[in-house]
Amino acid sequence: MADVIETFGRYVQKQIPKRPNYAGGLLLTAYRAYGFALKTFPEKRLTDAKQYLAAECMDCIVRPLAHPGDQVLTSMFMPCEAFFAAGLLPMCAEQYSTYANGAGAEHAFIEAAENAGIAETFCSYHKTVTGAAISGVLPKPAAIVNTSLACDANNLTFRKAAELTGAPQFYIDVPYMPCEDAVDYVADQLRDMTRRLYDVTGRKTDEAMLRSLVQNSRKTMAIMRDIIGLKRDRYVPTDLTSELYEALLWHNAMGLPKALKYAEKLRADLLKSREKPGRKILWMHTNPFYQKTVQDIFNWKRDPWIALTELSYDNLVEMDEKDPYRAMAARAVYNYYNGPVSRRAERAAEVAYETGADGVILFCHWGCKETCGASTVIEKTVSDAGLPVLVLNGDGVDRRNSSDGQMKTRIGAFLEMLEGRR
Amino acid sequence: MIYTTCKYVPEELFSGFGEKVCRLDPNPVSFSCADGCSHPNLCGFAKAVIEEVKAQDIKTLIFTDCCDAMRRTFDVLLCDGIPFLYLLPLPHKTGTAETSFFAADLKKLADAYAEYSGKSFSWERAYAACFENVEKADGSDKYVSVLGAHGGKMLIDRVRAALPTVSVRDETCSSDRFFKKSAFGEAPKDERAFFLWYARLILSGLTPCMRMYDVKERGGLFDEERQKRRTGIIYHTMKFCDYYGFEYSDIKGRARVPVLKIETDTTPQSSGQLKTRIEAFGETLGVKKYADAPASAEIDALYVAGVDSGSASTDAVIMDKDRKIVGSTVIPTGMSASKSAAEALSLALFAAGLGRERLAAVVATGYGREAVDTNRQTVTEITCHALGAHFLFPNARTVIDIGGQDSKIIRIDREGNVLGFVMNDKCAAGTGRFLEMQARALGLSIDEMSLMGLSWKNDVRISNMCTVFAESEVVSLVAKDTPVSDIIHGLNVSVAEKTASLVARGGGGPGYAMTGGVAKNSGVVKCLSEKLGAPVMTSPRSQLCGAVGAALIALSSLEKSNV
Incomplete structure (x- = not known):
């Protein structure tokens, strides 16, 4: 399979500079085919919930790519219920880049961006999608909507994509200090955004549907909280890719029945499980799902087990569903990536305790100053809480920025250390 | 003294407390402490x-x-116990709601400082201080602009030193902090109104930096008046700051004047490379004139020499008045650039059968040019490579020079004049040193590597561009019994991709000629040609290109002085 993807990726990459529309079409066809394969021949090593998750995530990229006229290009941290309530299809930029890597085609996009003068040190999730816009592969969406959360790249990628595609851009400024005034301010911006989206797309937000979607979000989040505790003593198999799928579904599909259904299925799988987990890892930030060395260590393993990924709980905050706009705003404002890093670090220590993690791996994705800069504070806070931390440098998308040998040695030594503590 | 880190810090607010403010502009020798307590990236x-x-x-x-x-x-600094360490939230947008939000945050800062210092705040004094920072009328002189990310005084001083005869203006994000006159509006009547007025002044009166949502006002940096007066743009980016790469990408294609992209990291490192780039840029702009060559009455019987003192090799060329190369040499640059240059010159003279007294002019170029005791003139290798390449390949329009420690792309016109150039940043990826280290890992000489790279069978990818990581990737491939020729091909493709990317960045087009030591590596040349989709010219004298250019400059200046 790896060879097929590599050959396909090379072919697509050759087409990108010459025939961008054709290359975009090839990618969409590949995603469709893979989505069909996931539904027809699901990965047997995964439980029902994770098989469902993989298929639904593929749908989250295929539909907006197939219907760019309905697509809203957005970031992972944007609450999306209002788009669904207006019949629009959000497409997450980070997901676009991750799938480009999955198709073996990210390099041509990164190259296009760097050739245009974009810094080599720019986050590769954002560089890939920027490169897709520069090379003309990214279709023009109906609109581009992004928040200032959780990193600087949001201020650049979406503005550039708007300039290049000609799509209207709406920017939701999330104040740095989490507080109720900030929630009001973001809620106002969200209300205004839906009005302006109507002006440019002709799609009106169905307020009743919006309330229902936000109720779904609340129910999903309640189950997500249960899941953290259930993972303490119960094991269900996972792999690096599923961890990213889960993060995507619980961000950009939050509110949809499928996000709720997945949460219910995962809880059911956990309740059914009689297997005890081995060394449990809390994985912070994204992961290098494509890197075989890391796959070999974690995929479908009971010991060590990635019990939880930070991106599956960063938006688990209290929200009042009576006002759907305030509820969505609260998810952005109180997201643990916002504000001083102490919030994120302390939350990691709490969650690690709740899920009974044996250690924490903090993945410093190349070019992410947000997480790299936070690493020493997180390391200290979590270590002070009594848990070992491994700060692991790598790249979630760009294969050029990671070293297999170093990765293997570091993770291996860390796991040996955890074994010694048991 | 109150220290600040950003032009959006409300400096005038502290005048309201009678305090002085200083914006930090540090230039540490290294990041030994910061890398330890934060992260290198x-x-x-x-x-x-x-x-x-x-x-x-x-x-x-x-x-x-x-x-x-x-x-x-x-x-990170919160752990250091600094008595008053404060972070002021700054909105990305500048509308009414954001201004109110920012005004409230300014008030919170004033309250916090009043509590810390025990001093009282006078909004009237703060208000008056704002008028000390009103934009001033510009002069009308021509200037070279430094744009982009914070460079600080050290960078501007270096640019001025490298371009001594032109006016240089700092227009980077941290340059003079002036408010637009139009942003002042009606005077506030009380403290509450002052904070709102002041928030608006800061958000709308300063030239926005790239982190703001609406950067249309930055267009002022490119208005007609400035465009007319600018003779060149030095666009500065800061290592690991991504904001200004985006602006550079916007302006590089549409600027009406030559643009030089440079990157620094606030430390004094790489000053040599920076100097070369800026001086070469000055030569492109016609700023720096070559020094007068020594007068020589009997030019016919005399010869000139060009010496290229590079990081890996020192090359010398002896040329007669008819531009014929009569002697040349290439020797490794040892521990001393000046000794190697003297030796190369002697060997080239020996090859030509001439004595030193027959040399009427010597021009030195390359990294060690200042160390070469020519007692004559020095010219950057950019200009020399351009002229040398034009001499070796009259049809060349894009010169690709991959040297020991850097790669350059130089666009030239029909006469060999430099139209523009880009260089790789301080990283060995894609340079001769990169290949040298991988050859060492494979236990091969560079010549063996060059030959073996042509007989590959399977397309192996070397994904790492970092020299050290790539070496470990090469070692892993060897351990998996991957044929060496396939690995070398993978390395060649990797160098070709990096170089092609630099060509694209520099706006290079067909008429490609390759110079420098790596031009001898047929595997790299072939891969590069495939990547660029056009032939790449090389010559057995490719490595002498810089020295040839230096000799041509020597000859030209000799001829001028004897007209």
Whole structure:
């Protein structure tokens, strides 16, 4: 399979500079085919919930790519219920880049961006999608909507994509200090955004549907909280890719029945499980799902087990569903990536305790100053809480920025250390 | 003294307390402390701030929420017990709601400082201080502009030193902090109104930096008046700051004047490379004139020499008045650039059968050009490579020079004049040194590597561009019994991709000629030609290109002085 993807990726990459529309079409066809394969021949090593998750995530990229006229290009941290309530299809930029890597085609996009003068040190999730816009592969969406959360790249990628595609851009400024005034301010911006989206797309937000979607979000989040505790003593198999799928579904599909259904299925799988987990890892930030060395260590393993990924709980905050706009705003404002890093670090220590993690791996994705800069504070806070931390440098998308040998040695030594503590 | 890190810090607010403000502009020698307590991938300025705070006894420091790196730097410094360390949230938008939000945050800062210092705040004094920072009328002189990310005084001084005869203007994000006159509006009547007025002045009166949502006002930096007066743009980016690469990408294609892109990290490192680039840029702009050559009455009987003192090799060429190369040599640059240059010159003279007294002019170029005791003139290798390439390949329009420690792309016209150039940043990826290290890992000589790279069978990818990581990738491939020729091909493709990317960045087009030591590596040349989709010319004398150019400059200046 790896060879097929590599050959396909090379072919697509050759087409990108010459025939961008054709290359975009090839990618969409590949995603469709893979989505069909996931539904027809699901990965047997995964439980029902994770098989469902993989298929639904593929749908989250295929539909907006197939219907760019309905697509809203957005970031992972944007609450999306209002788009669904207006019949629009959000497409997450980070997901676009991750799938480009999955198709073996990210390099041509990164190259296009760097050739245009974009810094080599720019986050590769954002560089890939920027490169897709520069090379003309990214279709023009109906609109581009992004928040200032959780990193600087949001201020650049979406503005550039708007300039290049000609799509209207709406920017939701999330104040740095989490507080109720900030929630009001973001809620106002969200209300205004839906009005302006109507002006440019002709799609009106169905307020009743919006309330229902936000109720779904609340129910999903309640189950997500249960899941953290259930993972303490119960094991269900996972792999690096599923961890990213889960993060995507619980961000950009939050509110949809499928996000709720997945949460219910995962809880059911956990309740059914009689297997005890081995060394449990809390994985912070994204992961290098494509890197075989890391796959070999974690995929479908009971010991060590990635019990939880930070991106599956960063938006688990209290929200009042009576006002759907305030509820969505609260998810952005109180997201643990916002504000001083102490919030994120302390939350990691709490969650690690709740899920009974044996250690924490903090993945410093190349070019992410947000997480790299936070690493020493997180390391200290979590270590002070009594848990070992491994700060692991790598790249979630760009294969050029990671070293297999170093990765293997570091993770291996860390796991040996955890074994010694048991 | 109150220290600040960003132009959006409300400096005038502290005049309301009778305090003086100083914006940090640090230039640490290294990041030994910052790399330890934060992360190496933070931007140079953020790390420099950490170094400065640790080195100086700074008691009052104000940050804004300007970027990821500064937010995290603030978090790191929180552990240091600085008596007054404050982060002021800064909106990305500048509308009414954001202005009100920012006004409230300015008031909170004033209250916090009043509580800390025990001093009282006078909004009238703060208001009056704003008028000291009103934009001033410009002069009308022509100038070279330094644009982009914070470079600080050290960078501007270096640019001025390298371009001594032109006016240089700092237009980077941290240059003079002036408010637009139009942003002042109606005077506030009380303290509450002052904070709102002041918030609006800061958000709308300063030239927006790239982190703001609406950067249309930055267009002022490119208005007609400035465009007319600018003779060149030196566009500066800061290592690991991504904001200004985007603006550079926007302007590089549409600027009406030559643009030079440089990158620094606030430390004094790489000053040699920076000097070369800026001087070469000056030569492109016609700023720096070559020094007068020595007068020589009997030019016919005399010869000239060009010496290229590079990081890996020192090359010398002896040329007669008819531009014929009569002697040349290439020797490794040893520990001393000046000794190697003297030796190369002697060997070239020996090859030509001439004595030193027959040389009427010597021009030195390359990194060690200042160390070469020619007692004559020095010219950057950019100009020399352009002329040398034009001499060796009259149809060349894009010169690709891959040397020992850097790669350059030089666009030239029909006469060999430089139209523009780009260089790789301080990283060995894609240079001769990169290939040398991989050859060493494979236990091969460079010549063996060059030959073996042509007989590959399977397309092996070397994904790492980092020299050290790539070496470990090569070692892993060897361990998996991957044929050596396939690995070499993978390395060649990797260098070709990096180079092609640089060609694209420099706007190079067909008429490609390759110079420098790596031009001898047929595997790389073939891969590069495939990647560029056009033939790449090479010559057995490719490595002498810089020295040939230097000799041509020597000859030309000799002829001028004898007209």
